[in-house]
Each structure stands twice: as structure tokens, then as C-alpha cells.
Amino acid sequence: MAEVDVGKPLPAITSEAKPFWEAAAQNKLVMQRCRDCQAYVWTPRPACYECGSERLEWQELSGKGQVYSFTVIRQVVGRAASMAFEKEIPYVIAWIDLDEGPRMISNVVGCPVEDVKLGMTVSVVFEQQSPEVWLPKFKPLVS
Numbered sequence: 751m752a753e754v755d756v757g758k759p760l761p762a763i764t765s766e767a768k769p770f771w772e773a774a775a776q777n778k779l780v781m782q783r784c785r786d787c788q789a790y791v792w793t794p795r796p797a798c799y800e801c802g803s804e805r806l807e808w809q810e811l812s813g814k815g816q817v818y819s820f821t822v823i824r825q826v827v828g829r830a831a832s833m834a835f836e837k838e839i840p841y842v843i844a845w846i847d848l849d850e851g852p853r854m855i856s857n858v859v860g861c862p863v864e865d866v867k868l869g870m871t872v873s874v875v876f877e878q879q880s881p882e883v884w885l886p887k888f889k890p891l892v893s
């Protein structure tokens with residue numbers, strides 16, 4: 751396998767989050783869901799934060815959602831300036847409301863930053879960052 755080095759700090763693959771990263775490497779977005787109260791649990795953890803149940807199971811999501819809020823990063827400072835973030839400005843950090851209900855933070859990619867709008871419909875894409883880490887990001891969904 752070719753060496754992948756994106757020049758950025760990467761998420762640690764903890765035991766709780768391992769199933770998430772394994773699915774992401776297969777371009778599938780999964781999330782824990784509580785078998786007792788049906789709440790989605792994000793980020794991965796040993797117990798439901800709504801009811802405390804440890805009866806969590808992994809479910810595959812549609813990967814579709816809408817932009818709830820976002821910001822455009824036009825300048826990076828400090829330690830980040832020496833990393834690969836600078837090459838990517840301007841870029842978008844957004845809250846994505848997934849169709850199933852949970853909200854996750856990610857990037858909107860695949861369009862000019864000026865085209866990103868509140869309520870915009872988006873779909874997940876996975877960008878490989880290392881042999882193990884594929885980050886879920888979101889691109890405009892053209893219907």
C-alpha cells in the first residue's frame with residue numbers, strides 16, 4: 751500500500767470507535783444506537799448518554815443530511831499554520847444534521863466555499879488520511 755501522509759494530526763482509533771473507523775474504510779457511515787431508548791450515540795462511547803444503557807449497537811446511516819451551520823476558514827494560525835491545513839484554505843467546517851437525526855461536525859467539500867448554504871442537502875464522502883483513517887466529509891447532493 752502506498753504511504754499516505756496528509757501532514758495533519760489524525761484521530762486516535764480507540765476501542766470504542768474502532769467499528770466506526772473500520773466501516774469508514776469501507777465508505778460506510780455507521781453510528782452507535784441505544785437498544786433501550788433508540789437514541790443515536792455520537793461520538794462513540796461505552797454507554798448511552800441519554801439513559802446510561804450499555805446495550806448499544808452499530809447501525810449504518812444513509813450518509814445524507816443538511817448543513818445546519820458552518821464557518822469558512824480563511825486563515826490558519828499557530829501550530830496549524832505549519833501543517834497541511836494552510837494548503838486547503840479556504841475550507842468549510844460545518845455541523846451536518848443527518849437524516850436519521852444526529853448532528854456531526856465535518857467539512858463540506860466538492861464545491862466552492864461560496865456555494866455552501868444553510869439547509870443545503872449533502873451526502874457523505876470518505877477521504878483517506880492514512881492506511882486506517884478515512885474521514886467522513888460531505889459534498890453537495892445533486893438531485
Ligand SMILES: [Zn+2]
Pocket residue numbers: 784785786787788789798799800801802803
Ligand atoms: Zn439509551
